[in-house]
Amino acid sequence: MLVGAYLVPVLALPAFLVIRGLSDVTRSFAGQYVNDRVETTGRATVLSAMAMVSGLAVVPFQLGSGVVSDVVSPLFALAVAGGVLIVGAAVILRWESPVVE
Structure with missing residues (x-):
């Protein structure tokens, strides 16, 4: 949804x-x-x-997204944040399952 907000700006508010x-x-x-x-x-x-x-933990993400927003655009920063969250979640899931059966 966050990456989609970069392609379709109308998705930014629902994403937030x-x-x-x-x-x-x-x-x-x-x-x-x-x-x-x-x-x-x-x-x-x-x-x-x-x-x-x-x-x-959110401080580096806020600082990084602020820099990216200034350099490129806020929507691009939002899309990058979405990508980082997706990749991070995938890495964590591959590392260890959150549910122990």
Whole structure:
């Protein structure tokens, strides 16, 4: 969808809305997943550290997309971000399955 926004600019707004919705849902599921698997002692510390790491992880992407937006265009930066997310997800899935059966 993000790469499609570069080809069809009308897709940019729906792409942003879908990303925002998925981000909130994913963050909730991730917090619940960690909450269910961490012992009572130190649970707050683990959840706090997880929130800090996820907050810091977006900084390089925001800086990089800002540079790409300035050099080329915001839609191109959005398409590049979509490509990076797709490739990153594929690499993570090949590295280890997120669901253990």
